Amino acid sequence: MTVKIAARHVSAFYGDVRALDDVSIDIDTDHVTALIGPSGCGKSTLLRTLNRLTDTVPGARVEGDIRLDGRDIHGRDMDVVELRARVGMVFQKPNPFPKSIYENVAYGPRIHGLARGRGELDAVVETSLRRTGLWDEVKDRLSDRGTALSGGQQQRLCIARALAIEPEVILMDEPCSALDPIATARIEELIGALSGRYAIAIVTHNMQQAARVSQRTAFFHLGRLVEYGDTSDIFTNPRAERTKDYITGRYG
Numbered sequence: 001m002t003v004k005i006a007a008r009h010v011s012a013f014y015g016d017v018r019a020l021d022d023v024s025i026d027i028d029t030d031h032v033t034a035l036i037g038p039s040g041c042g043k044s045t046l047l048r049t050l051n052r053l054t055d056t057v058p059g060a061r062v063e064g065d066i067r068l069d070g071r072d073i074h075g076r077d078m079d080v081v082e083l084r085a086r087v088g089m090v091f092q093k094p095n096p097f098p099k100s101i102y103e104n105v106a107y108g109p110r111i112h113g114l115a116r117g118r119g120e121l122d123a124v125v126e127t128s129l130r131r132t133g134l135w136d137e138v139k140d141r142l143s144d145r146g147t148a149l150s151g152g153q154q155q156r157l158c159i160a161r162a163l164a165i166e167p168e169v170i171l172m173d174e175p176c177s178a179l180d181p182i183a184t185a186r187i188e189e190l191i192g193a194l195s196g197r198y199a200i201a202i203v204t205h206n207m208q209q210a211a212r213v214s215q216r217t218a219f220f221h222l223g224r225l226v227e228y229g230d231t232s233d234i235f236t237n238p239r240a241e242r243t244k245d246y247i248t249g250r251y252g
């Protein structure tokens with residue numbers, strides 16, 4: 001097992017509200033990690049702490065230790081732009097830039113200097129779109145606006161945009177909740193194809209989805225990590241009563 005992100009004793013606050021309470025969790029490269037739990041339990045907050053998106057929230061504060069490949073992400077030598085390039089994020093609502101399909105994907109590699117010249121940039125765009133299965137659908141309309149795509153296509157475009165800057169970790173916050181079952185199945189397939197190559201953490205309210213895509217599952221409740229283990233164990237043999245209640249649909 002290769003630990004990519006090690007979070008230790010992480011607490012997060014929005015003003016006086018404690019959203020995360022002493023959470024310790026490893027996100028590793030060899031598994032997809034599902035984060036589950038009732039609304040408001042801190043799943044999105046945890047993802048935000050991992051690439052310091054919490055820095056951008058006024059009044060938010062994070063305590064504890066988070067390491068990426070052993071390096072303190074709050075350390076003085078950690079460049080937050082580099083951190084967010086290495087730890088990519090995909091949100092619940094597809095959020096393509098108001099630019100062309102091509103530019104949506106090319107933007108990151110260009111500002112991070114990952115491609116030299118148009119030829120290299122074209123190649124990065126094509127490879128990223130191919131990885132999300134979008135290339136054949138959009139190759140003849142690369143100059144159309146990203147926002148003109150269907151919801152499922154937009155979400156795959158956002159994943160392609162994240163992949164284009166060669167991240168090491170991909171954090172996904174309910175990436176399928178706005179999508180129909182067919183688009184959802186495509187994203188789930190894609191997660192399967194990307195796993196092993198990237199460390200992936202996905203927040204989902206869909207228990208079947210967690211069971212299908214992940215090998216590790218973390219159950220949160222009221223800002224605390226209640227239980228973390230192999231997905232098959234969590235779903236068939238949870239240790240905590242609260243986990244059992246949640247996965248059997250008794251609350252949440």
Ligand SMILES: Nc1ncnc2c1ncn2[C@@H]1O[C@H](COP(=O)(O)OP(=O)(O)OP(=O)(O)O)[C@@H](O)[C@H]1O
Nearest residue numbers: 014017018019038039040041042043044045046057
């Ligand atoms: N920007 C914010 N300002 C103030 N409080 C916030 C902010 N974002 C989240 N919170 C609070 O922090 C707690 C955790 O919220 P978070 O969004 O992390 O939960 P979640 O598990 O992702 O919920 P959901 O499943 O509904 O998305 C909640 O009590 C929420 O109200």
Ligand SMILES: [Mg+2]
Nearest residue numbers: 043044045173
């Ligand atoms: Mg959330």
